[in-house]
Structure formats: C-alpha cells, structure tokens
Amino acid sequence: MSANTISAGMLQEMLITQIQSGELLPGEVIPSERSLALRYGVSRQTVRNAIDQLVKQRYLIRIQGRGTFVKKPDYNKVAFGVLNESENASFTALVRNFGIEISSKVLGTGILEGHNYFAERLHLSVKDPIFGLHRIRYGNKEPLAIEYTYVPMRYFPEIQDYNFERVSLYDYMASQDHLPCNFRETMMMVEAGTKIAGYLQLGEERIVNRIEILGFDAEGRIVEYTESYSRPDKLEVRFVT
DSSP, rough: OTTTOOOOOHEEEEEEHHHHSSSSSSBBBBBOOOHHHHHTTTTTTHHHHHHHHHHTTSSSEEEETEEEEEEOOSSEEEEEEOOOTTOSHHHHHHHHHEEOEEEEEEEEEEEEEOOOHHHTTTOOOOOOOEEEEEEEETOOOOTEEEEEEEEEETTTTTTGGGGGSSHHHHHHHHHTTTOOOOEEEEEEEEOHHHHHHTTHHHTOEEEEEEEEEEEOOSSEEEEEEEEEEEEETOOOOOOOO
C-alpha cells in the first residue's frame, strides 16, 4: 500500500485489532516505528501519530530506553486462591483484583529432552522437547510464590521468543489456541528447601504451600505442568469442590 492509502487513524485501528485478537500480547514490545512504516508503506510521522493516540487511549505504554509495549490490564484488587476445574489456576488467577501490583522475575528458561519425570506428567514421549519456565511471582514487590512451569513445545513452537516477565504465559498460550481451561491440583504443606526459602525471603518459619497443577486445554490435552510454592502468610489457598 502507498503512503496515501493508510492514514494514522487507519493504522491505529489496525494495531487495535492486532491487540484485541491476541496477535500482539499484553506486555509485548511492538515493532519499531521504522519497521511499521516499512511494513505499511507510510511515513514514520504517520506511525508516530497512530502510536501517540494508542498511548493516550491506554492500549500502549512507552518505556524510555526500552520501547513501546502493549499495556497490561489494570488490576484494582486481587482474589486469593479459589481453585477448581472451572477456574484459571495460574498465579494471576490466585492474585487478582485486590489492589496488588503483580510482577514476575524469570529465574531461567530452557528446553528439556530426555526427562522422564516431566514427560510422564505431560503424557509425552521422553524424546518430546519440553519448555521449562521458572519464575518468582511478586505482589507489591514482595515475593509471594515461585513457580516451575513446563509445557510441551509441540503446541508452543515459538515460546522461546517471548519475555515472560512482560508477557503473560496464559495470554501466549491462548494465542496458540491451547489455553489451559481445566485443571487438576494437588496441594500439601511442605518445608521449603534453602533455595526456595531464599527466593521467598522466608524467616525461621519455612512451611509453604506446594501445589502441583496439571492444565488441560479445551480438547482435553495436557498443556501445562506447574509446581508452585507460595507463602501461606501472604496467599490463602482454598479449594472449591
């Protein structure tokens, strides 16, 4: 298309459509002004005008020195811990709508192969690659939980391209049509080891909630196995039958 074909308003609507469809995920950095100008055959000023309007409308947020990102939803409250098979069992479902600022720190990511333990839980062949994501989850900058999450790469071939400190894992999984929507959970109280106690900044009391979560997509396929360790003094976990 020529520069005369697309206006700033039209480009603005196109970007909104990409955000609403999940093509651009919350927390994801958008392409540079130069890239967008080349992609749509418009001037950089047209791109800048469109982005300025989307920032004003709170679809996007600029972070100096880092780029322009799709804005994450605002959370005014946080709903602690109701788990059942009809609810999203992720940390963001446990901690929602209580006026707590939610953030994450990625401890590590990687591809596992030949790991019997996780292959068995995900109902995979031991040769199937598995993506591992280890994160600390914070509320108002206090560590609340640490999560060790594993997903089959067969359903998420581009998962390594995403920064899960900024992008929600479940938003990404939804964009691939494999959002976990049914869950099986097992919970027990355990004593945290030295590493987990350090991550969660525990004192002498090292008892934590340990929850194993299996997440199933709408077709009944296992798409997530998570081991979560949370502070009982910060998160109350309740099961609904």
